[in-house]
Amino acid sequence: MxxxxxxxxxxxxxxxxxxxxxxxxxxxxxxxxxxxxxxxxxxxxxxxxxxxxxxxxxxxxxxxxxxxxxxxxxxxxxxxxxxxxxxxxxxxxxxxxxxxxxxxxxxxxxxxxxxxxxxxxxxMPKDETTAVSIDSLIGRFAILGTGTARLGAPARAKVIDIHGHPHFVMVEPDNDGQEFMSGEKLLLVRRDGNLFKAISQGGQHLPRLEG
Structure with missing residues (x-):
């Protein structure tokens, strides 16, 4: 044979x-x-x-x-x-x-x-991806790392995506005159290039609605 x-x-x-x-x-x-x-x-x-x-x-x-x-x-x-x-x-x-x-x-x-x-x-089992678009981070909460974030002086923050994976992004206040301190919880509201604009979860930092 x-x-x-x-x-x-x-x-x-x-x-x-x-x-x-x-x-x-x-x-x-x-x-x-x-x-x-x-x-x-x-x-x-x-x-x-x-x-x-x-x-x-x-x-x-x-x-x-x-x-x-x-x-x-x-x-x-x-x-x-x-x-x-x-x-x-x-x-x-x-x-x-x-x-x-x-x-x-x-x-x-x-x-x-x-x-x-x-x-x-x-x-056959299909591969599942956990990759996310950077724009999918908009609307999620982030925690500011060390330093202070001001308009024109962003700081690094950590945000968790829908899969539970951490991402580190640069954030600054969405409104002039605000500043974020280390450890503050922020809501990412929009993106400008690689920079995220955020508002603070704290009521004292939330922008007032006029009218």
């Missing part, structure tokens, strides 16, 4: 098997965390590819992480190749040349990968 797997006519499929094992070892070892963001690069290419967009979508690229898609393709290519060669040998008594066998197996493995990528993408 091992001789059949490694004979010259089946070398493309043996190579796919070794490459698949290599990908699995990289994944389990965590080394792929240091690799370039291939999935992001692929997304960028798909977004601007025009006619190629439809082809890549048909193949299932973008539905699965690129490493998972590649592993699935290699597995199907290997299995289809070995089964095909064994079937040809049983019928004709000989094997196809490696270049022809690899071409035919690849032509079958591509659509097979695309078909399996769809249901596999539905059952």
């Amino acid at each position: 091992f001789e059949f797997w490694l004979i010259n006519e089946n070398l493309p499929f043996a190579g796919a098997g070794f490459l698949l094992i290599g990908l699995m070892l990289l994944q389990f070892s965590g080394l792929t965390d240091f690799a370039p963001d291939l999935d992001a690069d692929m997304d960028g290419q798909v977004d601007g590819a025009g006619a190629a967009d439809g082809l890549l979508s048909f193949l299932g690229l973008g539905r699965l992480p690129l490493m998972i898609w590649l592993a699935l393709f290699l597995l199907l290519f290997m299995v289809i190749g070995y089964v095909g060669q064994q079937t040809i040998q049983g019928i004709t008594g000989s094997l196809l040349p490696p270049w022809l066998a690899a071409t035919l197996a690849g032509l079958v493995a591509m659509p097979a990968t695309a078909i399996l990528a769809r249901p596999l993408a539905r059952i």
Whole structure:
């Protein structure tokens, strides 16, 4: 059996098997965390590819992480190749040349990968991001750090986003004549570039409504 797997006519499929094992070892070892963001690069290419967009979508690229898609393709290519060669040998008594066998197996493995990528993408856990827009901090309370914040002299404050993650921003009073002291609780009311305007939670600092 091992001789059949490694004979010259089946070398493309043996190579796919070794490459698949290599990908699995990289994944389990965590080394792929240091690799370039291939999935992001692929997304960028798909977004601007025009006619190629439809082809890549048909193949299932973008539905699965690129490493998972590649592993699935290699597995199907290997299995289809070995089964095909064994079937040809049983019928004709000989094997196809490696270049022809690899071409035919690849032509079958591509659509097979695309078909399996769809249901596999539905059952795979999705990554959830906790990244927030800087504008989402407007309307949240912040605690002023050390120093005093005055108009034209901002100070650093800590604000917690909707996911419970801290952010440190520069704040100054939204109204002239106000100043905030260290430890004071502030409401971020608007943003001017990288600078946040705030009002104090304390009643003595709240602006009066005229009329």
